[in-house]
Amino acid sequence: MGQRLSSSRPCLHAPSWLLPQPQAPPPPVRRRLALLFAMLCVWLYMFLYSCAGSCAAAPGLLLLGSGSGSRAVHDPPAPAPGSDHRALPKLLFQTVPTTPLAAAPERAEGATSPEEQSPEAPDSPSPISSFLSGSGSKQLPQAIIIGVKKGGTRALLEFLRVHPDVRAVGAEPHFFDRSYDKGLAWYRDLMPRTLDGQITMEKTPSYFVTREAPARISAMSKDTKLIVVVRDPVTRAISDYTQTLSKRPDIPTFESLTFRNRSAGLIDTSWSAIQIGIYAKHLELWLRHFPRRQMLFVSGERLISDPAGELGRVQDFLGLKRIITDKHFYFNKTKGFPCLKKAEGSSKPHCLGKTKGRTHPDIDPDVVRRLRDFYRPFNRKFYQMTGHDFGWD
Numbered sequence: 296m297g298q299r300l301s302s303s304r305p306c307l308h309a310p311s312w313l314l315p316q317p318q319a320p321p322p323p324v325r326r327r328l329a330l331l332f333a334m335l336c337v338w339l340y341m342f343l344y345s346c347a348g349s350c351a352a353a354p355g356l357l358l359l360g361s362g363s364g365s366r367a368v369h370d371p372p373a374p375a376p377g378s379d380h381r382a383l384p385k386l387l388f389q390t391v392p393t394t395p396l397a398a399a400p401e402r403a404e405g406a407t408s409p410e411e412q413s414p415e416a417p418d419s420p421s422p423i424s425s426f427l428s429g430s431g432s433k434q435l436p437q438a439i440i441i442g443v444k445k446g447g448t449r450a451l452l453e454f455l456r457v458h459p460d461v462r463a464v465g466a467e468p469h470f471f472d473r474s475y476d477k478g479l480a481w482y483r484d485l486m487p488r489t490l491d492g493q494i495t496m497e498k499t500p501s502y503f504v505t506r507e508a509p510a511r512i513s514a515m516s517k518d519t520k521l522i523v524v525v526r527d528p529v530t531r532a533i534s535d536y537t538q539t540l541s542k543r544p545d546i547p548t549f550e551s552l553t554f555r556n557r558s559a560g561l562i563d564t565s566w567s568a569i570q571i572g573i574y575a576k577h578l579e580l581w582l583r584h585f586p587r588r589q590m591l592f593v594s595g596e597r598l599i600s601d602p603a604g605e606l607g608r609v610q611d612f613l614g615l616k617r618i619i620t621d622k623h624f625y626f627n628k629t630k631g632f633p634c635l636k637k638a639e640g641s642s643k644p645h646c647l648g649k650t651k652g653r654t655h656p657d658i659d660p661d662v663v664r665r666l667r668d669f670y671r672p673f674n675r676k677f678y679q680m681t682g683h684d685f686g687w688d
């Protein structure tokens with residue numbers, strides 16, 4: 296273009312200084328402008344591309360949003376000496392009460408923390424992602440984090456959402472336990488839009504202990520992949536209690552709630568904080584509807600000590616490219632937990648909210664020991680059922 300301009304000048308048969316000043320900037324400037332424009336286009340393209348699957352989390356855009364947004368063990372379970380192993384067979388074959396936790400006092404005040412419904416976990420697509428996913432559609436989830444309460448389910452979902460091929464509803468839908476009568480169309484409408492190749496996910500930790508959930512999820516799709524984040528049941532129970540205590544500071548002590556009869560050493564298995572941790576019993580019901588290969592058990596402890604390692608297993612299980620790696624995490628000393636260097640749809644570091652990673656009250660070591668003895672046979676059974684020793688004993 297620069298050449299054409301200069302070659303046209305002699306045609307005017309006039310000295311160049313007599314010619315009118317050129318309208319367009321000199322060629323190098325135009326070249327630079329063109330380059331700048333091209334770079335802007337590339338940047339814009341990359342921005343829109345990265346937003347297609349993730350801008351739902353960009354708070355500034357939400358207002359404009361239009362939609363809703365080891366070791367393998369094969370040994371037989373061996374009850375430890377002194378443990379309450381008499382309870383094992385009975386509990387394993389007992390049916391879990393209908394929506395058991397809903398009936399428990401802890402559930403009355405809501406199992407979900409405010410975080411579960413807060414904008415920290417938004418699920419509405421941004422205008423940009425809506426624009427780009429105009430061809431996208433809402434799908435029923437192909438994978439669900441079904442539990443366990445206080446296992447680390449929020450951390451797992453927030454970490455997974457970094458993956459461009461994962462779209463997840465932020466709040467807990469509680470469809471298969473509380474809202475099943477609303478129907479699958481209602482449930483699907485809660486989901487974010489997805490493009491081809493993207494996976495739709497949700498997490499509701501109470502599903503794991505809801506008797507009807509396995510059959511209901513299987514009726515939706517037998518192929519649904521199920522993820523369970525499990526954590527030492529004793530620590531889990533204390534975490535559960537800590538959450539309740541934060542809302543109702545007047546509740547009895549953990550120690551007194553633990554026992555039906557303390558001097559007789561009888562553990563109160565009707566207390567949901569205790570019952571949820573009998574993982575083997577709950578798992579039995581799931582295995583009646585789903586093959587084990589369709590379930591992934593994530594260690595809540597390793598999710599803290601090695602988040603990238605656990606996320607690697609989860610990505611493999613979901614058939615996703617391993618995109619989330621160590622590079623995505625840093626350890627935040629103040630929080631005392633791993634955090635994301637960049638949250639989904641943001642360039643800022645992101646730790647989970649203050650309801651995650653609470654300080655637990657000190658519990659009488661004797662009660663902790665008794666609980667460890669109580670859970671040991673159930674844990675062993677669980678290791679055997681899952682093929683993984685989670686190392687809680």
Ligand SMILES: Nc1ncnc2c1ncn2[C@@H]1O[C@H](COP(=O)(O)OS(=O)(=O)O)[C@@H](OP(=O)(O)O)[C@H]1O
Binds near residue numbers: 445446533595647654
């Ligand atoms: N990265 C990171 N940051 C903060 N917290 C983390 C993280 N990874 C796992 N955890 C643990 O997650 C526990 C809460 O579990 P859930 O998210 O499943 O709780 S809930 O059932 O949804 O209420 C929470 O339990 P508490 O420590 O008892 O608060 C944490 O220990």
